[in-house]
Amino acid sequence: MPKKQIIGRGPIGLPFCEGVLVGDTFYLSGSIGFDRETGRVVEGGIAAETRKAIENLRETLAKAGMDLEDVVKVTVYLRNMEDYQTFNEVYAEYFPKDPPARETVAVSGLALGALIELSFVAVKQ
Numbered sequence: 001m002p003k004k005q006i007i008g009r010g011p012i013g014l015p016f017c018e019g020v021l022v023g024d025t026f027y028l029s030g031s032i033g034f035d036r037e038t039g040r041v042v043e044g045g046i047a048a049e050t051r052k053a054i055e056n057l058r059e060t061l062a063k064a065g066m067d068l069e070d071v072v073k074v075t076v077y078l079r080n081m082e083d084y085q086t087f088n089e090v091y092a093e094y095f096p097k098d099p100p101a102r103e104t105v106a107v108s109g110l111a112l113g114a115l116i117e118l119s120f121v122a123v124k125q
Helices: 045-063 081-094
Strands: 004-009 017-022 025-028 071-078 101-106 116-123
Touching: 004 045, 017 045, 025 045, 045 081, 045 116, 071 081, 081 101
Parallel strands: 071 101
Antiparallel strands: 004 017, 017 025, 025 116, 071 116
């Protein structure tokens, strides 16, 4: 069995990593639209938070030598299903063709009051 490799560390004091690489499969932890420089969720609503969450995950993918075309599974947590349409519009900008498998669920709350959290599973092509 391939050995697991920890990629990136979570924020100081929090017990998680950015992702775990096992062989060619990369399991990424959830990401909100968190700006690492300011330490806050970005302003601008669901569209801005979705873009930032995807960009954060893209940075983590790059640490394992991957990019969005390697993503095979996405889990979406929305605080409000009324944001579903706007989320899909932004999501389609990043996955315009042959999108990964996906599920979307509504949740009652997310870290730092975020409107969205995304997690990816990627396989090195």
